[in-house]
Amino acid sequence: MTQYSSQLAGCGEYSATVRAHKEIYTMKRLSSLALIGLIVSFSSSAVEPIQPIAAYQPTDPAKAELGKQLFFDPRLSKSGFISCNSCHNLSMGGSDNMPTSIGHNWTLGPINAPTVLNSSLNVAQFWDGRAKDLQEQAGGPIANPGEMGFSHQLAVEVLETIPGYKQTFKEVFKTEQIGIDQVTEAIAAFEETLVTPNSPFDKYLQGDKDAISADAQAGYALFTSVGCTACHNGQAVGGNSFQKMGLVKPYKTTSKAAGRSAVTGKEIDRFNFKVPTLRNVELTYPYFHDGAVWNLEEAVGVMAELQLGKQLQEQEIAQIVSFLKSLTGDQPNFTLPQLPPSTANTPHPNQS
Numbered sequence: 557m558t559q560y561s562s563q564l565a566g567c568g569e570y571s572a573t574v575r576a577h578k579e580i581y582t583m584k585r586l587s588s589l590a591l592i593g594l595i596v597s598f599s600s601s602a603v604e605p606i607q608p609i610a611a612y613q614p615t616d617p618a619k620a621e622l623g624k625q626l627f628f629d630p631r632l633s634k635s636g637f638i639s640c641n642s643c644h645n646l647s648m649g650g651s652d653n654m655p656t657s658i659g660h661n662w663t664l665g666p667i668n669a670p671t672v673l674n675s676s677l678n679v680a681q682f683w684d685g686r687a688k689d690l691q692e693q694a695g696g697p698i699a700n701p702g703e704m705g706f707s708h709q710l711a712v713e714v715l716e717t718i719p720g721y722k723q724t725f726k727e728v729f730k731t732e733q734i735g736i737d738q739v740t741e742a743i744a745a746f747e748e749t750l751v752t753p754n755s756p757f758d759k760y761l762q763g764d765k766d767a768i769s770a771d772a773q774a775g776y777a778l779f780t781s782v783g784c785t786a787c788h789n790g791q792a793v794g795g796n797s798f799q800k801m802g803l804v805k806p807y808k809t810t811s812k813a814a815g816r817s818a819v820t821g822k823e824i825d826r827f828n829f830k831v832p833t834l835r836n837v838e839l840t841y842p843y844f845h846d847g848a849v850w851n852l853e854e855a856v857g858v859m860a861e862l863q864l865g866k867q868l869q870e871q872e873i874a875q876i877v878s879f880l881k882s883l884t885g886d887q888p889n890f891t892l893p894q895l896p897p898s899t900a901n902t903p904h905p906n907q908s
């Protein structure tokens with residue numbers, strides 16, 4: 557276990573320790589002026605602001621398969637009850653459909669759980685980007701007292717007592733000793749498989765003009781012309797920059813989340829959040845970092861008003877929502893992993 561990953565705040569926790577984390581990737585922030593520039597350049601050029609999602613190309617299927625087992629295994633939590641899938645339910649768009657998640661001992665988390673679908677396309681992980689990639693992220697929730705409530709050491713000790721895991725780790729990593737870095741590497745390898753290609757909208761982009769309804773086509777035209785694509789663009793229709801929530805008008809919330817400034821320590825980054833992906837957004841309600849908005853129509857209206865200073869008509873909102881619903885792609889479709897049984901030596905779940 558590295559010093560950093562032991563300090564890394566888990567999925568839902570904000571911690572001052574991450575302030576020390578240096579910036580390792582370029583943060584893109586839009587001034588209103590640049591935003592207008594982008595809107596103009598997107599609407600006047602033939603270049604599509606959104607690209608189809610590429611299908612996953614297997615690199616190491618055995619590692620991803622092990623990661624799938626770990627993703628579903630509640631024995632990585634102190635209570636033996638909570639797995640990654642508890643909060644990133646792959647039957648529900650990779651989210652928990654809760655305003656904020658419920659973790660160890662029914663702890664209510666501070667922030668909405670983003671989907672794990674297409675998370676490999678993100679510029680960084682978490683709303684504030686405090687983990688640089690999926691592997692770094694995966695260590696967080698296991699040791700977060702409000703989520704899986706365990707420690708990396710105890711999680712590894714549990715796996716060490718399970719012969720089925722010992723064998724698989726040996727095959728995949730050529731090692732006799734399981735380490736937390738291998739656990740997180742395998743989970744990340746599984747998460748990389750969770751892309752959702754073949755949405756109706758992608759088929760439309762690829763030339764099948766009947767793949768989406770006339771309403772959805774009108775919605776896409778609006779989405780581009782009013783300026784949503786300034787922030788929601790690329791394969792994931794988001795996920796690739798940090799932007800202020802409430803660029804034109806402030807967003808009112810009771811959430812204490814500071815956003816990107818929790819990582820950079822800079823006041824200017826306050827309330828900047830990673831722009832969420834809009835892929836599968838129909839499935840990942842409720843919306844926004846505080847999970848305050850349950851319905852997509854309302855979320856679109858809020859965005860237009862707060863980010864762009866525009867009041868959209870009801871019909872325009874309905875068209876944009878039709879477009880957004882066309883972004884739902886192939887959901888994970890695999891055989892449920894069978895988890896190797898515990899043994900007499902496996903520590904028992906601890907509900908305290």
Ligand code: HEC
Pocket residue numbers: 566567568569570627638639640641642643644657658659660665667668669670671672675678680681682683684690693694695697698702703704743830
């Ligand atoms: C108790 C609920 C809970 C559990 C269990 C949980 N997560 Fe999360 N996850 C969250 C929340 C909440 C966030 C957002 C936290 C933040 O941004 O500060 C999150 C964020 C993430 C992200 C970042 C996505 C993005 O777009 O930024 C990934 C990836 C992720 N979790 C994967 C996992 C994995 C892998 C596990 C299991 C090892 C796991 N989570 C366990 C609630 C949970």
Ligand code: HEC
Pocket residue numbers: 586591779782783784785786787788798799800801803829830831832833834837840842843844845846852855856859860863864876
């Ligand atoms: C200036 C950048 C910016 C623009 C422009 C923008 N958004 Fe967003 N969008 C964001 C950010 C940042 C968030 C996350 C805000 C939060 O949770 O606090 C977000 C969140 C959303 C969400 C909720 C997604 C979720 O999973 O929680 C939807 C839906 C959305 N935007 C749609 C739109 C639409 C439609 C438009 C155009 C009318 C638009 N956005 C314009 C930056 C932008």
